[in-house]
Amino acid sequence: AQSVTQLDSQVPVFEEAPVELRCNYSSSVSVYLFWYVQYPNQGLQLLLKYLSGSTLVESINGFEAEFNKSQTSFHLRKPSVHISDTAEYFCAVKGFGGGTSYGKLTFGQGTILTVHP
């Protein structure tokens, strides 16, 4: 079984400031890691994912996340945020292989990022 903890429910920040959204996970098996973003009245969009290889993964819109196996963390960072980054962000994990992992993402409770002008 897996669980995900997003340490901040809300993060307010000013435009052009850096931001970090924290995510820790717990799992009895190896996992894949994901960050999704949800804009108001919309579904979830994949921001980035870690499957294997380099522990630092990047998205096309300037976000990055680093997988830290020893700390079981996958924090999301952006060096300079824009007003358009205002949204809710979800960290998720998926167990390796099949069985009880088939098609199942386990999500954190979400972090609402609000970027102020």
Add this chain to the structure above:
Amino acid sequence: KAGVTQTPRYLIKTRGQQVTLSCSPISGHRSVSWYQQTPGQGLQFLFEYFSETQRNKGNFPGRFSGRQFSNSRSEMNVSTLELGDSALYLCASSLGTSGGTDTQYFGPGTRLTVL
């Protein structure tokens, strides 16, 4: 390529009724997963279908059921609706193979309100 579509987008029902929600996956995707999103419980996995078979199931009562058709379209049904079933229901499609590394793509959701 068209994305995941869900119909209807909004539904209002009363307690005791039943409801059916529909999800059309991205062309070529054979796996459909369903999630319930509520302010209190967050995003919770309901079940996953692949090639018309349920492969995985979350911890929801039997009132929640689903099926998948040969064209990979999926429906979920909730019978004997309760107030607590009010939620955004999201479906996600993926290829369903590759040992779980394939990405899930989400639809816009169906907002169900139970009065």
